[in-house]
Amino acid sequence: MKFTSIYIHIPFCRRKCNYCDFVSFPVADQQQYFTIYGDLLLKELSLWQQQGSDFSQLQSLYFGGGTPSLLAIESIKALLSCLHQTSEITLEANPETVDFDFLQQLHDAGVNRLSLGAQSFNDQALQVMGRCHTAAQTINAFNEARRAGFTNINLDLIYGWPMQDRAQMQADLAVALALDPEHLSLYGLSLSDQSPWGKRMLSGDLEIADSDLSADMQEDAMKILEAAGLHQYEIANYAKAGFASLHNCSYWQRQNYLGIGCAAASCLLEKRWSNLKNLADYASSVEQGKLPVCEQETLSFDEIIAEAIFLGLRLRQGIDLDQFAELYGLRAEKRFAKQLRQLTEDGLLIVEDGSMRLSKKGLLLGNEVFYKFI
Numbered sequence: 141m142k143f144t145s146i147y148i149h150i151p152f153c154r155r156k157c158n159y160c161d162f163v164s165f166p167v168a169d170q171q172q173y174f175t176i177y178g179d180l181l182l183k184e185l186s187l188w189q190q191q192g193s194d195f196s197q198l199q200s201l202y203f204g205g206g207t208p209s210l211l212a213i214e215s216i217k218a219l220l221s222c223l224h225q226t227s228e229i230t231l232e233a234n235p236e237t238v239d240f241d242f243l244q245q246l247h248d249a250g251v252n253r254l255s256l257g258a259q260s261f262n263d264q265a266l267q268v269m270g271r272c273h274t275a276a277q278t279i280n281a282f283n284e285a286r287r288a289g290f291t292n293i294n295l296d297l298i299y300g301w302p303m304q305d306r307a308q309m310q311a312d313l314a315v316a317l318a319l320d321p322e323h324l325s326l327y328g329l330s331l332s333d334q335s336p337w338g339k340r341m342l343s344g345d346l347e348i349a350d351s352d353l354s355a356d357m358q359e360d361a362m363k364i365l366e367a368a369g370l371h372q373y374e375i376a377n378y379a380k381a382g383f384a385s386l387h388n389c390s391y392w393q394r395q396n397y398l399g400i401g402c403a404a405a406s407c408l409l410e411k412r413w414s415n416l417k418n419l420a421d422y423a424s425s426v427e428q429g430k431l432p433v434c435e436q437e438t439l440s441f442d443e444i445i446a447e448a449i450f451l452g453l454r455l456r457q458g459i460d461l462d463q464f465a466e467l468y469g470l471r472a473e474k475r476f477a478k479q480l481r482q483l484t485e486d487g488l489l490i491v492e493d494g495s496m497r498l499s500k501k502g503l504l505l506g507n508e509v510f511y512k513f514i
């Protein structure tokens with residue numbers, strides 16, 4: 141079992157944001173698990189090693205959440221010391237949880253990429269989202285991270301929040317660009333029925349940007365960010381040259397990754413699984429020396445092909461058709477000839493020079509394209 145990347149899920153937050161449906165729990169409600177969580181992660185890692193997992197060729201390690209910056213620095217250091225050297229080690233941080241001392245220790249421990257959850261630089265928006273920080277705290281955290289030595293920083297932004305117009309989205313981008321980040325992730329707000337905002341939207345009590353406004357905002361962002369030297373290398377991700385996230389690219393290229401921690405997801409060749417989503421169940425399984433795995437599925441060859449296509453098409457460079465044939469033993473342009481013809485006629489897909497990729501219009505309407513391959 142050779143993995144190229146590891147994702148470590150930290151399912152704790154100060155409190156729950158109104159749009160969030162990630163597996164995360166307010167620390168105050170889960171104090172007993174929060175205090176032992178670092179040890180549980182170490183135990184789970186060692187269980188995978190006992191099962192023959194090979195981490196000798198890891199390219200990336202990613203602490204995601206939740207709010208990984210709530211984890212004690214000692215736990216982060218202990219996990220890093222168990223893993224081989226990797227090229228990219230990212231930690232997601234919420235601005236209100238970090239100070240210079242923590243950031244410096246993080247950097248000294250080997251974390252070389254920081255991902256700050258800014259979401260917006262509009263204080264009113266942050267407040268209605270239920271975020272625990274202000275725009276000034278994000279700017280301060282960013283500057284302190286630079287002072288601590290981070291030369292690869294991502295800012296996460298959300299667009300399409302209630303009442304946001306195009307000018308407000310552009311204002312958010314202007315503040316982000318003034319900080320000069322190496323990487324920017326820009327996600328359109330999408331709400332599951334289970335989130336507080338999702339419930340309000342279902343009952344007609346809340347409106348978010350409709351698909352036309354979202355597409356306009358995305359188009360504005362593509363122009364503004366490209367002009368500022370941040371290349372859109374994936375539908376929602378922009379980076380300076382040489383700063384595309386190795387970890388995220390491993391997902392889109394369907395490489396093998398192992399998820400550690402409560403609710404973490406993994407992929408190994410044709411197998412996919414996720415860890416137990418309940419903290420007590422997760423803790424009890426690991427403490428008993430059992431892998432905390434549930435929801436395993438084995439994909440059919442057709443499912444793997446479809447997945448490889450719609451994940452690969454998320455990348456701006458698209459899919460190299462010769463490489464695809466080598467990896468999967470079939471020509472995608474023959475297998476999906478009908479879909480390709482229709483999508484190119486509709487101006488959503490470009491097939492040329494041995495590759496297929498989304499057009500500008502396709503980047504705005506990605507889901508319409510992906511649906512054709514499922």
Ligand code: SF4
Nearest residue numbers: 153156157160205206
């Ligand atoms: S900080 Fe992130 S993971 Fe935590 S509740 Fe907010 S959006 Fe969800």
